[in-house]
Amino acid sequence: MTAAIIDGKAFAAKVRAQVAAHVARLKDEHGLVPGLAVVLVGEDPASQVYVKSKGKQTVEVGMNSYEHKLPADTSEADLLALIARLNADPAVNGILVQLPLPAHLDSDLVINCIDPAKDVDGFHISNVGLLGTGQKSMVPCTPLGCLMMLRDHLGSLSGLNAVVVGRSNIVGKPMAQLLLGDSCTVTIAHSRTRDLAAVCRGADILVAAVGRPEMIPGDWVKPGATVIDVGINRVQRDGKGILVGDVHFDSALAVAGAITPVPGGVGPMTIACLLANTLTATCREHGLAEPVGLTA
């Protein structure tokens, strides 16, 4: 048996098309155009690429994109003043501060100054707590993308055994919450887990988010399981730099029922979900129904 390959690129395009349709409707029916503000401090090359890509996709779905590029030596006071201004700006529905911030800035403090209703990354401590207590919140983009792909592939997740490998704040923990919200039985495994292989073998849904190249071999995967690989690791192979996931793709492909590739699996979903979150924030702000299928 060979696993079905979940095409994240195609699915992300579908999500973006749905977002675009909602945006067009908001404009027609309510005269609203959602706005996403992205704040970039400093000149980290990877961050610049992300920000550019986010800005481009934001405009493509019909939203307004506001980019704020600040010098690397921006003071905390100036950054917080900008965030306060964006919090108060009715044209801005989503605010994203590109991480990592330069070392002299306290990213927790900065993130927690964003209005939780505009915190489209879902990192504000109140959003974390709201998700943790099953209330309406802004959900971090990467796990939201994984959830959408799982629902799309499996339909109902209720009663399935899900194992999340990795307990990071931005992927592992919110992923576990979302799977619980969809009535999975959830195990969170991590570096201190005694028998990781055995835990993984019990999973109908296996989400790998540790950031260690190919650490999960195919024989840790239960036959027929759905494998979501969040890891993106750059390794050298045959003298070339390539991207691999946390799961050993070739051996898992022979066992799993479905699997996301790296690249082209979870990655493309992240920005699509950022746009979905901006749309959701806009709808909530104006007391309109939330976009079906684009929220947790």
Add this chain to the structure above:
Amino acid sequence: MRAAIIDGKAIAARMRAETAAEAAELAAQGWQPRLVSISVGDVAAAELYVRNQQKSAEGSGVAFEARNYPGDISMEQLVGVLSGLNADPRVNGIIIQRPLPAHIPVKTLQKAVHPLKDVEGMHPASIGNIVYNDLALGPCTAVAAVEILKSLPLKIEGLDVTVIGHSEIVGKPIAFLLMSLGATVTVCHHMTRSVAMHSRAADAVFVAVGRPGLVTGDMIKPGAALIDIGINRVDGRTVGDADFASCAAVAGWLTPVPGGVGPLTVAILMKNAVLATRMQRAHYRAQYENTEV
């Protein structure tokens, strides 16, 4: 019977004594920890809880003031009361007693408590901090259950733990507290296909569902710890979610109901009051210490 029965009352007494020493130290520095309890409407409904808390406060050196507001008070008025308490430096913790009248949504009220005074650990920011591993003010019952596990001679790092029940104020916070401590946690609930399969694999089982007899001895790995958070009334008796006799024959440690997690919950509330006072003092100092007057 082989299980050691965990004496929650004794653990609670030890904790109260520790809290009292810390409260006295804070009081000597001008920061006497003080709790205000808010109940709305029918006094009788929450009376037992309030009386229990008052007694525990006395034993912990924490000042305690019980306030009752009329049942027809508006949400706006209550939020106004909370704003006043949030701003009052003499008040270090606010307790919102349940039940509340139907027109007062409890979550809205909990969000109106300043996170630094949230001794019940119910504010989204408090839960968020727990998820992010900052084990500051946690929901009392969840923290109490985890404290019981910590009192046992087990290394929590790497421990396989199954939590049965995924309620917002007990099951889920227990899972996150344990995960922060390095346990491998599995959360089961009413949609779980085979709870027994997960519970039998666990070195420690927490059960918080509210169904008497849900966990039986054959669902427990021999020698495992079983922490029972359920409180059910059956034929005029109070029992937990575990079938005590069969579980006691298999488990290594077992909490009784009553007398297990329950007594510790109120002791944690008092510990939180001291913790909150200390956090407020740190916040105050950070804000004003360098202010020239």
